[in-house]
Amino acid sequence: MLKEVGASGQISLGKKYAGQLFDMVFYPDGRVELVPMKAVPTVGEPTAFQYPAATPSAQHTVQDVAAAYRVGDGWLTPERLAARQAAHERSPEELDAAADKWEEENKEAISAYNRRIEREGSMGWRLHEWRKKQTQQTHAAV
Numbered sequence: 001m002l003k004e005v006g007a008s009g010q011i012s013l014g015k016k017y018a019g020q021l022f023d024m025v026f027y028p029d030g031r032v033e034l035v036p037m038k039a040v041p042t043v044g045e046p047t048a049f050q051y052p053a054a055t056p057s058a059q060h061t062v063q064d065v066a067a068a069y070r071v072g073d074g075w076l077t078p079e080r081l082a083a084r085q086a087a088h089e090r091s092p093e094e095l096d097a098a099a100d101k102w103e104e105e106n107k108e109a110i111s112a113y114n115r116r117i118e119r120e121g122s123m124g125w126r127l128h129e130w131r132k133k134q135t136q137q138t139h140a141a142v
Helices: 078-089 092-105 106-119 121-141
Strands: 022-027 030-038 047-048 061-063
Touching: 092 106
Parallel strands: none
Antiparallel strands: 022 030, 047 061
16 A cells, blocks of 8 residues: 655554554664554553532543553643642632733733734734745746
């Protein structure tokens, strides 16, 4: 089967392989081999934090171990899971206070960013203009 790597560096293997893990083997001659793998969790059984029934989010749970999440969520370290659980336990007043504190601490950077956006435009807008220019140049060359 012949597959082409797209501009973003990705290939599509099809729905048959969706969610599967592959080990990538790179050979000196430039070949790349995808070897199907299975991941085995190294932690015990997952446990879940359950919100008290009095909170509005009582129906949601926050897993407190990485094994509770599907394979591929490796960024959910124990520290990140603890921070996520702590964030879910905050009251709306605490969240507002934290947002206000962050805004106050970053006021200068926010102002500088807003001035730059007014002067140059957002990255999305600049990319849109660049792509439009590329398209016009391509059509003019044809």
